[in-house]
Structures are given as structure tokens and as C-alpha cells.
Amino acid sequence: MSGTDAPVILWFRRDLRLADNPALTEAVAIGRPVVPLYVLDEAAEGRPLGGASKWWLERSLQALSEALDKAGAPLVLRRGPAEAVLRELIDETGADTVFMNRRFEPESFAADADIAHALKDEGVECRGFNGSLLARPGSVLTQAEKPYKVFTPFYRALMEAIEPPPARPAPARIKGVEGVMSDRLADWGLYEARPDWAARFDARAPGEAAALKRLADFIRRDLATYNVMRDRPGKPGTSRLSAALHWGEISPWRVVLDVRAAVEAGTVTDQQAEAFVREIGWREFSAHLLHQFPTLPDRNFQPKFDDFPWRSDAAGLKAWQIGQTGYPMVDAGMRELWTTGWMHNRVRMVVASFLVKHLRIDWREGESWFWDTLIDADLASNSQNWQWVAGSGADAAPYFRIFNPVSQGTKFDADGEYVRRWVPELKKLPDRWLHSPWEAPAEVRADAGVQLGKTYPRPIVDHAEARDAALAAFKSLGNEG
DNA sequence: TGAAATGTTGGGGCG
């Protein structure tokens, strides 16, 4: 139906980069014109994008579009049901092949398979690649050929199984196709609903170039001390690559190989690198788990948690969301999230534990809030990590591991830098009382201008009581099942 | 990738 010079479609989804992009490399390699495409399919399978994700997506598409312009193959933006959009574009251009990197979330995976099937009937071939994970989900199994449910053996097997892919540099030139209609990105209004976020988020952060710079800076400055500094939310000790990895602005292989290169070069030791690569391993673990257990975002991985007596507490949930719980460490985290679309991982654990244990609110409420507010919202990581904290997940933290938000603060934010940044109404309190203002002597509070219940809330729950209640609720589940 | 309760040990004050 089409000649040998027929163009091919390169369907971008969550692989918004030109380097280390297997679908792109393969599409370019066959030597025919390439039509790069992004489809905004708001009625698609799975969850609608959260507000913060939309903001990131717009910026990242802008960056991708500029890079593709430079390479000579402008990005085509289309809106609508993906299959219909693809059919239209195939009609318009005479393309006979669609290259794409697979998504592995169960619903997306199935939708991609449906599209591939439908297009095949029209004589159009879909070629799928893995550009987002070190190993294809389903490829790392126990000796009994079952999915791993425990992280450490999974990680060991993963590291054993994987082979670095061939180098795939970004092509300097891509042969494009003239005159293909494209929507204007600005017309999509991706972040309209959250103008206050857009004003505060870091607009320089999205995009492949920024991701690569971030990785290089991290390896040079922070990798050697990552193991300790990653737990200091007031300090810049983490990579902040989560959103870039989610959107595929950078590949996990690029991260791992650059870290290994730093080890080779003697910049860091193997052990220092290991702590960081393990986190890439957790990302992988989450993706594999979700692929194999599609209900992970919706149902307790351990069914015994189905009987957990969750509280319904709209006021408590609201206080948590807006950072008004009266626990400085929790409030700092929730405000950082709202203001920047990102939260330090140590604090994610603290705020999640607080919601699920101190307030005994269903982890799905927290997961859903994170989904909407995180620029790095990722279905697999988000649901896996919430279930991990709640104790209901695979290889989860035991339920009785209840974070004390005060001691977490004094331990990991000893100098109060983090709390003072995000809860400025407390900033004049001395370190000694910063993480528990209600315990401060009245005159110390007065000197710091803190009026409990006025300038800053009293704790909405008592830590010791909440802890006892959580343990009692957990006990009510019984120990079997 | 915890916290709190409980148990153990050893040094120093003191009768």
C-alpha cells in the first residue's frame, strides 16, 4: 500500500527525549522520513493526568518540540482518542509503521496492544520497545518463575539479569515530513487549572537537557554523600530526577551507566553508588509489581487490610493536605509539595505515615492527593510506596513502624532549615522547640511570635494517643491472612 | 528506609 519511502510515525508517550530512545533510534535507522507525534488523549484508559503532571508535561513537550525542530523533524501535536488520531495521521502521510516505547501499566499496556492489533488489520505495523525500565516487567522472576514480592531478592536478580543496551546517542538530524498539521501546545491549556502552581514551579526543570545536567551535577556533587545526605530534607543531597524519569526525559540506563562510570573513574566508591542505584531498583520493583498485580493502585496487596477500620475525617484530611496539622515536619512536607510539586523522600514517608497511622485515613486518599500534586506522579511508584508505608503492600514496612514526626524532625532536620523554609511562622523558635512548638515554654513561644491556635495550629492529634489507637486498630485485624 | 518498652551492665555516690 505504501512505497519504500513511506514515512514512519514515532509516537512519543513517556519517553520525551532524543538520546537513549530505542524507538527513536530504530525509527531513524531505517532511513525513511519520520513523523514525531504526541497525542493528548484525555479520554484514554487509566487515570487522567494530575494537575502537577499536566504542568510538567507542557514544559517537557515544549523542550522536546524545540529539540526536534533543531533536528529537522517537527513534533506533531494532536488531541483525541489515540487510535483515531493515528489513523488520521496514517491517512494523511501514508505512514506504514508506528514506532513507540511501551508503557507497562496494565491498562496502558493493554490499550497499546489493542491499537497495535487494530492497525495491523490496516496493514500498519506497530513496533514496541522498552525505553523506560532496565528490565521488561515479567522478565525478572524467581526460580519458580513467579514474580518477586520481596525487594532484596528482586534487586539481586534484576542486577544479575540486565545487560546495558548499545549506545544510542541523540541523532543530530532526523529526516522529517513537511506540512503536517499540528495543534499549538499553548492551546491545550494543560495547566490552566492551577495558575498558582505554574507561578511557583521551577520552569527550568522539565526537559531532556535539564535532566542530563541534573544527573551530571548530582553525580559530581552529591553521589558520594548520598547515603547520608539523602535523609536531610533541608539539604540538596538527592538527585531530583524522579519527574524526568517518569516522563522519560532521561532513561534509567543512562542514570545507571553514568553512575557506574563515576565508580570506574574513582570519583565514588562502589558502596556509595550502590545506595543510589538501589533507589532505581525500587522504581523498577514498583513497575514490575504493578505490571504483575494490576490492582496495586486500588486494592490492598495484603487482603487482610481490607478489614482495617479506616476513619472518615474530612477535616483531618484537609489539614494534612494544606499543611496545618500542628506537626512542623508534616506541615513542612505538605507545603513543599503544594508549592513545588515535589517532596523530599524522607518527608514523604513521614507525612504518609502520619495520614495512615496518626489520622488512620485510608492510604488511597493520600495516594490520590499525591497523584494530583506531584510533578513526578507515577502510578507504579506512588501506589507501591503508599502501600509500603501503610503496611498493606508487598515487602511493606510493618504497620507498627509508626514514625514519630517530632523525632524524625530532630533527627533529620536538626538545624531546622527545612521546617523554617516551609513553615516560616515558626522560624524564630529555637531549634530545641522547633519540631514541637506546643512543648515550648510560653515565654519562648511569645518571644518567637508563635501563638498556638492562631499563628500556628495546635497538634490535631496527640502523638501517643494516636499511636496507641493505630496499634489497636491494627490488632483488630488479627494476625493471620 | 522505627519507636517505645524492657532488659542489662557498669560506674560512681554514699552509708
Add this chain to the structure above:
DNA sequence: ACGCCCCAACATTTC
């Protein structure tokens, strides 16, 4: 010098 107590420091166990 000895036993006793207190308690900090650390280890173990329990939630």
C-alpha cells in the same frame, strides 16, 4: 571495702 542504689548507655524485644 562492701553493698546498695541510681541512672546513663547500650542491647534486646515488642509493638
